[in-house]
Amino acid sequence: MAEAPALAQSRSSGRHALGERLFQYSAAGSLALEVLFIGAVCVALILYVDTHTFFSALVAEETLFSVKLTLATVTISTGISMLLAIPAAYALSNYRIPFASAIDTLVDLPIVLPPVAAGLALLILFGYYLGDPMEEMGLFLPHSQAGIIVAQFFGTMTFAVRSVRAAIDSVNPRLPAVARTLGSNKWRAFRRVTLPLARNGIIAGGVISWARCLGLFGPVVMFCGATRFHTEILPTAIFLNNSVGRLEEAVAGTLLLLVLAVLTLVVFKRLGSRGILF
């Protein structure tokens, strides 16, 4: 009889340990499953192409064209996104804007809008409504390389605004306020206090926006089409090669995108570990 409480305690302790182990294993198991899945996808790509095909696809004229076009458009559209995101995020963060909630929702819309729908919407705006007047001005965006930048900008600006806003929000609002009592006008307080303190978040936003632009396909193909040696960015090249059965070239392009994505992440994390980010 005297052993009963000890036995109950021992059982309870055993159940507790089992519960802890189950929790630990389920968390670690989920992580392992995700890592395996992503790893398997990458390994499958690597195993599919032989080295010779990969390198010959890499130096092919079409691939080089799409790489150059991709890097140029992605860099320009990210630059424009960030240039507009900084003042826009400042406004969202600091001003009492009428219909702020509606504006906030609208700014988020490009994230949730299906990419194909976004491309179609751009086509309707810049083709159907603004096409003629813009063409008269010598700037017809649909099916043009400039249009790629517009589509990428539309797809990435929300990321830029969100990340810059988070960075600006993280700055103690009292700091620019005190800067103003010390003689700075609004712009100087922003430039000397808010901007340096938000710098890490802004750089992080730029890197993430650039990476997001790199893989943007839906809006670009809907708005600019998929014309070889004209609007053929890397994702478009993969789509075109796959659709005509040139799978090796498509996989080589995919591997190239994969390498660029990994490089972006490495740069992002290296900056972080050196204290430049975060």
Place this chain on the structure above:
Amino acid sequence: MLEVEGISIDLGEFALHDVTLTVEQGQYVCLAGPTGAGKTVLLECVAGLHRPETGRILLNGFDMTDLPPESRGIGYVPQDYALFPHMDVLDNITYGLVEQAVSGREAQQKAESIAELLQISHLLHRDVTTLSGGERQRVALARTLVLDCSLLLLDEPLSALDSATTKELSLYLAEIHRRLGLTVLHVTHDFAEAFSLATHIAVCHQGRLLQTGTVENVFTQPNCRTVASFLGISNVFPKYGAEPETCPIMHHIHGACTDHCHGRCVCVRPDQIRLSRDNASDGALSVEGTVKDVRWFGPIHEIVLDVGVPLVATLSRQEQQELNVQAGDKLCVCIDRNAFHALDDH
């Protein structure tokens, strides 16, 4: 001289209602009041961080209600000191000088000079994130004082510090005020801090200034129950007849008051109540009270009595050693006629 004329502002959580305040040149005015009274909002209005909806703010006769903060020439040290974490101490101190386009060499000389005055020369090249609370306060002061401001605004500068640092820095603030002849408006919720530093006190409550005056005036003659309560005067008695259920002692209390107290609330500061073991009826009010509790606050003892109504008296450590008051003791409670002070009932 700072003149705040009838300013009102509603920021939702905090508001000011028709606040009027004058701070003369060289005065050290403490804006005191409980948390949420609107003290910081008033300070921020003077600094130019909020524009009042009505009223004017004048500095040396010049209306600066519509001026942006950078054009006011007013020094402002917020509660958290708001040092710029991406700059070292020297860059923090020279921040305003750079805005005034002072040359690098001159700015450094001025910074070194103010740092020497504030005894922080050894900190000039330190990262501000590594400073202690007291050091941060000195750096924030240096950053403001280096600009030769005509008015210094301090928002609870001692509230985040330990008691030893608070004492050291309050002496230090008083010394800086004396040496530089500054005009200071200092926000605090601690009336002891206000009394130790200020030449004048303004008591703020729920967005209104309830009383302004010299330290002595506010301490000895609070004008209403709220101010008395803020000063820690717990012996506040309602208007005679206002609460008919109160015990007969109220009749004696009001009978002992001077004429100007009649028909009003009255208060008695705990330090003006005399306690004795023998029945020495040498006061206007002399009654027997039972000791309910004895609380020790370092140099003073607080004696909680029941004389029909609760009454709090204080004894010095020496007086307590002589009387040896214990809970349950019966004591004679004497209060002079002039110890009673009339209050408005709000």
